Amino acid sequence: MKRYILGRILRAVLSICVVMSITIILIYTCIPRERILTKDPGLSKFTGDARTNYQYRIWRQAGYLDYLQPSDFCAVSEDPKTCAQGGADYEEIVADYVDRGYTYIEYKESDLGFVTRDYSVPELLINFFANLVNIDNPWYVQDAQNPDIERNYYITTGPNGLPAVACSGCQYKYQLYFDSNFPFIHQNAVKLEFGISYPTFDGLDTMDVINGGQGQLIMTEQTFPTGLTQSSALNQYTCQYKATSTIDHLDQNKFTDNYANCKSNYDAPSMVSTSYLFGIIALVIAYLISIPAGISMARHKDKWQDKIGIAYVNFMIAVPSLAFIYFVKWIGRFFGAPEKFPQLGFGDIRSYILPIIILALLSTSSVMIWMRRYMIDQSNSDYVKFARAKGLSEKEIFNKHILKNAIIPIVNGIPSSIILCISGSVITESVFSIPGMGKMLPDSITALNNKMVITLTFIFASLAIFALLCGDLLMTVVDPRIQLTARKGGKKKK
Amino acid sequence: MEENKKNIILSAKNVVVKFKVRDRELTAIRNVSFDFEEGKVVAIVGESGSGKSVFTKTFTGMLDINGRIESGEIWFEGNDISKYKTEKEWLTIRGKKIATVFQDPMTSLNPVRTIGYQISEVIIKHQGKSKEEAKKEAISLMERVGIYDAERRYDEYPFQYSGGMRQRIVIAIALACHPKILICDEPTTALDVTIQAQIIHLIKELSKEYGFTTIYITHDLGVVANVADVVAVMYAGQIIEYGSVEEIFYTPKHPYTWGLLSSLPQLGEKGHELFAIRGTPPSLFEEIKGDAFAPRSDYAMKIDFEEEPPFFEVSPTHFAKTWLLDPRAPKVEPPEVIHNLHEKMVAITSKGGIYGER
DSSP, X not given: XXXXXXXXXXXXXXXXXXXXXXXXXXXXXXXXXXXXXXXXXXXXXXXXXXXXXXXXXXXXXXXXXXEEOHHHHGGGSSSHHHHHTTOTTHHHHHHHHHHTTOEEEEOSSSSOEEXXXXXXXXXXXXXXXXXXXXXXXXXOOOOXXXXXXXXXXXXXXXXXXXXXXXXXXXXXSEEXXXXXXXXXXXXXXXXXXXXXXXXXXXXXXXHHHHHSOEEEXXXXXXXXXXXXXXXXXXXXXXEEEOOGGGOOHHHHHXXXXXXXXXXXXXXXXXXXXXXXXXXXHHHHHHHHHHHHHHHHHHHTTTSHHHHHHHHHHHHHHHSOHHHHHHHHHHHHHTTTOOSSHHHHOTTOTHHHHHHHHHHHHHHHHHHHHHHHHHXXXXXXXXXXXXXXXXXXXXXXXXXXXXXXXHHHHHHHHHHHXXXXXXXXXXHHHHHTTOOSSTXXXXXXXXXXXXXXXXXXXXXXXXXXXXXXXXXXHHHHHHOXXXXXXXXXXXXXXX | OGGGGTTEEEEEEEEEEEEEETTEEEEEEEEEEEEEETTOEEEEEOOTTSSHHHHHHHHHTOOOTTEEEEEEEEEETTEEGGGOOSHHHHHTTBTXXXXXXXXXXXXXXXXXXXXXXXXXXXXXXXXOOOHHHHHHHHHHHHHHTTOTTHHHHTTOOGGGSOHHHHHHHHHHHHHTTOOSEEEEESTTTTSOHHHHHHHHHHHHHHHHHHTOEEEEEESOHHHHHHHOSEEEEEETTEXXXXXXXXXXXXXXXXXXXXXXXXXOGGGOOXXXXXXXXXXXXXXXXXXXXXXXXXXXXXXXXXXXXXXXXXXXXXXXXXXXXXXXXXXXXXXXXXXXXXXXXXXXHHHHHTTSSSTTOO
């Protein structure tokens, strides 16, 4: 079992690497770097050399090339200040860079220039994978003004009174903590980094875009380490190290240490949570409807239950989902359901009813028809004939024999359905203006937000592979014939 | 037939079974009457499609959904079970009084339920025992049918059993409620020869022990010779000859029985082609006139194509449905190859095999 799972995980990691490599190569070789700037409204504010600098900064951030201004490459000089103005060993350093394959480009409005070099494909891949996993450690902080910072882990009581693992010297103060939000245990120790979103959600880390809270700040009464109690939106568990030079007296009022760079609490959940909330509730409803419906259709094959079911399935398949969404929305109007999600917002249950009904109904038809089909397939098998000859009633045969066999292929798909709820639903979320994940991938592609596309590809690919693994592991629980390890069986030698 | 009334457990009278196949009607069983004597082993033989299985399925109400008993009566324990319509009525008999063992043990058991569950389920259902009692009885049944280490194997799944062991389990399930009649629908066809003999012996032993009547459906005449007391030969939905096993093997009267016996592969000589009955059985969609076997028979007379023969009595236990037995018919001898069949078979199989072990 362990060996099997390990093997599967290794293969999963390998396939994710392959998928990511293909994605990265496609993006960086097929999208010319000039094109990503065309979507940027900020570019028109710059002219001349400032514009050139801005462009190269963006390209560097987007991962196309390496780019160094005089102030950057002169850092190695014995006299950085003179060097940055073109003096001292400026020429030698530039020549050194040119030797290493960089191009020296002179500014038009001054005598200085900058060096730049496009990344090759292997470098692009190395850059991605080398920076992907970021493990926080007590030697993370390198602050010249705070050289004596302690570097250790310790257990403490968090701001909400629950125990937490904290760290001094790490980027994040709280490495592991508990709170009342799903999944109740949280960590800051390992982070995935994909880069900075651009041009949409400019300047934000891509993971923060999909993971961060949305809506208005919520102010709560909080007590800070200094003992100060005030109404604040800060989430103290997210505090990061702040360099001593940037600590102001406001920070000092609240915090006793340098961990003062905190994120805020918002009243609306993140895009991922939003999509997930809708998806999971809809999924549960969909299975609650479609599995009994499919069973009933199979049991009463060719009777009215089956005919109604087939009519429903045909209707659901034939009607385009967009038409169905607007149809349900139109019916919803008579019951006072809101047209758009933001009208009543996250706090009101009425906002959820229509989208969840639609999402649930849209996925019922396929589960129903498969369930019916598996049940009917099974009911023609020999063991059912024998069960009948044993004198079991039809009801017993269905409940005790057919159902367990028929549900196995359905069970295999359940983890995928659950996990892939994260990706949200494009059409339903658009129609109801739900701030979820559904439109993120298509939007990022049209906006040429390369980093975001890479982030989403990574997340969806990993989740899909993980979901398949979960599905297969679940099969071993429901189907005794499937075993991941050779179990001792057969006749015992006497 | 009239003399055998003493201990009749199940009696079929003039049974006609029809199937609706798309918009046509097929007559699978054409006016069959037969009495099953208590405690005897009856073998029904015939080629594929002759209606062997369909005939016995009418005893448990397990005809396919498009089939029905058109007319006739089936008397069992004072009830005409051919009139049973509802599942509730059938459940008083099926499994409880008349059990069936099917051909393929590999697929007869539910693959995702334990062996133990599948046996004790029947005991709980028909004998109303508690789970623990049922388990105890199931384990003793498993031991009785020859499963070693039954206690441990109780919780195993069918895929952990071999074909022969699965058939043993199927038999154990069939016996779980002490049926009066056990129908074995080609119980050994899917098993290899060594296991066949074991299973046949097992059924034979158990029938003595439990005192049930066995109905074998088979086209393996070796099995028939080995186990049967009475043999009924079926052709095109009718029983055309029946009698004790000795009578059928030594003094067969119907040309079809002759053909069937001549086709025994054991009788083939090296270098010669095996004997086969020429032609194919008649279509059951059309009404059959005269003797159904006539078109394929070397002994057919004019009357065979015109009028259906009645049963002629050969001995008080042996009847055959052929005009050849009419006093007016010319005297014909059965084919040379099946003369002294018993001696030949014993000679051939003296080195081994299941024939001749009787």
